Amino acid sequence: MVIGAPNAPVTIIEYASLTCPHCANFHTGALPQIKEHYIDQGLVKFVYRDFPLDRAALWASMLARCAGPERYFSFLDVLFRQQSIWARGNDGQAIQENLKRLARLGGFSDATFDACLQDKSVETAVIEQSLKGEREFKISSTPTLIINGKKHAGSIAFEEIEKVLKPLAGRS
Numbered sequence: 001m002v003i004g005a006p007n008a009p010v011t012i013i014e015y016a017s018l019t020c021p022h023c024a025n026f027h028t029g030a031l032p033q034i035k036e037h038y039i040d041q042g043l044v045k046f047v048y049r050d051f052p053l054d055r056a057a058l059w060a061s062m063l064a065r066c067a068g069p070e071r072y073f074s075f076l077d078v079l080f081r082q083q084s085i086w087a088r089g090n091d092g093q094a095i096q097e098n099l100k101r102l103a104r105l106g107g108f109s110d111a112t113f114d115a116c117l118q119d120k121s122v123e124t125a126v127i128e129q130s131l132k133g134e135r136e137f138k139i140s141s142t143p144t145l146i147i148n149g150k151k152h153a154g155s156i157a158f159e160e161i162e163k164v165l166k167p168l169a170g171r172s
Contacts, residue, residue, distance in 0.1 A: 001047070001048050001073065002045060002046065003045075003046050003073060004039040004042070004044050004045035004046050005042040005043075008043055008044050009168065009169055009170065010043060010044045010147065010148055010165060011044070011045045011146075011147075011148060012034070012044055012046050012145055012146070012147050013049060013137075013145070014026075014046070014047070014145050014146075015050075015051040015130075015133045015137070015142055015143065015144045015146075016049075016050070016051060016142050017051050017052050017053040017054070017057040017142045018052065018057045018060035018064075018076075018080065018083065019052075019053060019054055019056050019060070019087045020053060020057070020142045020143065022143055022154070022155040023142050023143045024080040024083045025155060026143050026155065027076065027077065027081075028080060028081055029157070029158065030156065030157060030161055031046075033158040034158065034161065037162075038165055038169060043165075043170075043171075044165065044169065048073070048076065049133055050129050051129075051130045051133055051139055051142050051144070052126060052130060053142060055092060055095075056092070056095045058123065058126055058127070059095070059096060059099055059117055060079050060086070060087075061126045062116055062122045062123060062126060063075065063099055063102075063103055063108075063113070063116055063117070064076050064079060065116075065122050065125070065126065066108075066112070066122060067106060067108075071106065071107075075106060078102060078105075078106065079102070082102060085098065086098035086099050086101075086102055138151075141153055141154070143155065143156075145161070147161075147164050147165070147168070148168055150164075152164070
């Protein structure tokens with residue numbers, strides 16, 4: 001999924017897992033600043049790619065995809081902001097119940113939620129995207145940003161990202 005101008009001079013591709021605390025920090029900290037200063041200005045195109053590190057992250061990724069393109073990033077935002085609530089649980093059933101509660105708030109019925117998590121085509125698409133990241137960019141951890149083709153792994157503060165973005169976006 002993509003936000004930003006298609007012809008922006010800078011492309012950021014993020015590989016993230018919805019259960020990764022560092023990814024949640026990026027999405028609640030640095031990304032809103034990148035959006036305000038670069039994406040909304042037409043300077044950056046942001047591409048989100050799933051890289052689930054566990055089953056719970058896979059389910060959450062599937063849920064965001066089932067929400068549809070118009071609600072995708074809103075679902076990602078809620079999932080990252082509420083990560084400490086829905087991702088806790090000792091078993092898959094508890095985590096699925098937590099996700100189901102969030103999904104209801106986002107307009108899912110229990111039946112559409114269950115159908116989403118049972119949809120093998122959605123599951124396969126998430127897994128294939130993750131495997132493609134491993135092959136193309138040697139992704140092995142999250143978050144990993146690919147900024148105009150250059151890999152930046154680990155939790156990166158906005159100030160550090162901005163040092164990379166400014167010259168690429170033509171800002172001094």
